[in-house]
Amino acid sequence: MTNLLIVDDEIEIGNFLSHLFKSKGFNVKVVNSGKEFSKIDFSRSNFHAAMIDLKLPDADGLTLLKDLKKQQPACKAVIMTGYSTIHTAVEAIKLGASDYIEKPFDDIDILEKQIDQLLISTGSTTRQQINDLANKIGLIIGKTPGMNQLIETAYKVAGKNVIVLIEGETGTGKEVLARFIHGASQRNNEPFIGVNCGAITESLLESELFGHEKGAFTGASHLRKGLFEIASKGTLFLDEVAEATHSIQVKLLRVLETREFMRVGSENTLHTNTRLVAASNVNLQEAVQQKKFREDLFYRLNVVHLNIPPLRERKEDIPQLIQHLLQRHTNNSITFSDDALKVLQGYRWPGNIRELSNFVTRVVTLSDSADAIITPANLPLAINAGTPIKQTEQADLELHMEGFLQSWVEKTLSAFEQKEEIDLEEVLAQIKQLESVVGKAFIKRTLKETHGNRRETAKRLQITMRKLRYILNEKNESN
Ligand SMILES: Nc1ncnc2c1ncn2[C@@H]1O[C@H](COP(=O)(O)OP(=O)(O)OP(=O)(O)O)[C@@H](O)[C@H]1O
Numbered sequence: 001m002t003n004l005l006i007v008d009d010e011i012e013i014g015n016f017l018s019h020l021f022k023s024k025g026f027n028v029k030v031v032n033s034g035k036e037f038s039k040i041d042f043s044r045s046n047f048h049a050a051m052i053d054l055k056l057p058d059a060d061g062l063t064l065l066k067d068l069k070k071q072q073p074a075c076k077a078v079i080m081t082g083y084s085t086i087h088t089a090v091e092a093i094k095l096g097a098s099d100y101i102e103k104p105f106d107d108i109d110i111l112e113k114q115i116d117q118l119l120i121s122t123g124s125t126t127r128q129q130i131n132d133l134a135n136k137i138g139l140i141i142g143k144t145p146g147m148n149q150l151i152e153t154a155y156k157v158a159g160k161n162v163i164v165l166i167e168g169e170t171g172t173g174k175e176v177l178a179r180f181i182h183g184a185s186q187r188n189n190e191p192f193i194g195v196n197c198g199a200i201t202e203s204l205l206e207s208e209l210f211g212h213e214k215g216a217f218t219g220a221s222h223l224r225k226g227l228f229e230i231a232s233k234g235t236l237f238l239d240e241v242a243e244a245t246h247s248i249q250v251k252l253l254r255v256l257e258t259r260e261f262m263r264v265g266s267e268n269t270l271h272t273n274t275r276l277v278a279a280s281n282v283n284l285q286e287a288v289q290q291k292k293f294r295e296d297l298f299y300r301l302n303v304v305h306l307n308i309p310p311l312r313e314r315k316e317d318i319p320q321l322i323q324h325l326l327q328r329h330t331n332n333s334i335t336f337s338d339d340a341l342k343v344l345q346g347y348r349w350p351g352n353i354r355e356l357s358n359f360v361t362r363v364v365t366l367s368d369s370a371d372a373i374i375t376p377a378n379l380p381l382a383i384n385a386g387t388p389i390k391q392t393e394q395a396d397l398e399l400h401m402e403g404f405l406q407s408w409v410e411k412t413l414s415a416f417e418q419k420e421e422i423d424l425e426e427v428l429a430q431i432k433q434l435e436s437v438v439g440k441a442f443i444k445r446t447l448k449e450t451h452g453n454r455r456e457t458a459k460r461l462q463i464t465m466r467k468l469r470y471i472l473n474e475k476n477e478s479n
């Protein structure tokens with residue numbers, strides 16, 4: 001028999017839920033306060049599911065949830081919440097709650113379904129669904145606990161109609177995550193439409209979002225539907241939302257509060273049912289403090305907040321990401337040596353996964369053969385040096401060693417000054433890297449001067465042809 005625990009201070013709700021689930025054959029225990037909860041002897045009762053009210057007069061639902069999960073990790077917990085506390089309900093999901101239910105319950109069928117689903121879905125089936133969807137979307141979840149938890153939260157809230165705000169540095173995958181949320185929602189057969197608030201002028205953005213009537217302004221030769229209308233059943237992705245001007249922010253606030261809007265040049269109010277996912281690569285809370293973003297709009301958007309970590313905080317995922325990015329290019333079986341992967345993991349990747357993707361594209365385009373093995377010597381100087389550079393400077397830097405040398409000297413000196421935890425192997429590996437990078441730079445420059453004449457290059461540099469090939473990593477020295 002299924003054992004269900006209900007924690008709610010409202011006696012009526014406790015009675016109602018108890019009656020509802022007893023009639024379905026459940027064994028139900030109701031407690032009305034934190035104090036009663038603390039008296040439960042968990043060694044004697046084994047709960048399969050729990051419904052916990054977020055606000056109790058003598059306790060906080062989140063604390064009870066944590067306590068319950070500690071005592072009985074396998075117990076599925078659902079948080080009951082009023083609209084004003086959805087934000088906290090999302091926190092509860094991050095703490096291990098499986099779901100949340102909004103009070104008042106307006107549809108008992110939905111409530112029953114939620115509990116049924118909760119009891120059938122084991123952790124592993126949800127995990128499988130998440131992985132299948134991520135595969136379909138082309139989203140690599142990877143190994144880091146932070147990213148895994150983020151995706152799980154995203155998956156759980158996707159089915160709710162709440163607004164999601166995604167923050168993260170440029171290129172971390174905000175749009176990919178927005179598509180994942182759309183794919184995990186019941187709206188996945190409806191359109192997913194994105195608009196970048198920073199890419200077009202204010203008036204264009206206004207008519208893009210809300211539409212316009214014929215003749216609303218010069219050039220408005222036809223009636224045009226706005227995205228709030230077109231994506232009414234689907235998901236509207238508001239990218240770079242921090243870039244929206246003050247006047248657009250006011251209009252967005254209105255539509256989020258009332259779900260109503262007007263086309264430019266029209267007095268008729270229209271209704272929208274769209275699900276909004278907003279993204280920003282600047283910290284919106286800071287933008288509010290700097291008075292660049294409206295506080296009220298921020299609170300409207302910040303119901304579910306997902307913060308994607310930068311790539312440098314999920315370095316262990318770099319090999320898997322590279323593998324995925326290589327597969328986007330057909331007809332290649334390029335691989336990276338372990339050393340090369342190590343170097344790539346040591347780089348800061350300021351442009352995150354987008355920069356990694358551009359890097360992989362470059363490797364595929366520049367590789368001599370489709371089954372090349374990429375070693376550290378094939379990597380750009382900046383990546384070898386671990387210092388980010390602007391992409392436009394990349395080619396120049398190939399011949400320009402200053403940055404590399406400076407950072408190499410700094411790294412080596414700081415390792416020398418450090419008295420504890422010295423990894424000499426690491427230092428020696430760096431010295432080898434220096435040899436390889438510098439050697440390559442000399443050869444490349446000379447090759448350029450000699451218009452690619454290798455014999456002439458070897459002569460000028462007073463090395464053998466074999467040594468030249470070795471430095472260019474074309475052959476082992478022993479060959
Ligand atoms: N988790 C991921 N798995 C696989 N590919 C990813 C992942 N995240 C991002 N990418 C890839 O990285 C690139 C950038 O992703 P996306 O456009 O979603 O980033 P963004 O955060 O929206 O960037 P920006 O702030 O510049 O708009 C895309 O090519 C995308 O497919």
Ligand SMILES: [Mg+2]
Nearest residue numbers: 174175239279
């Ligand atoms: Mg983007």
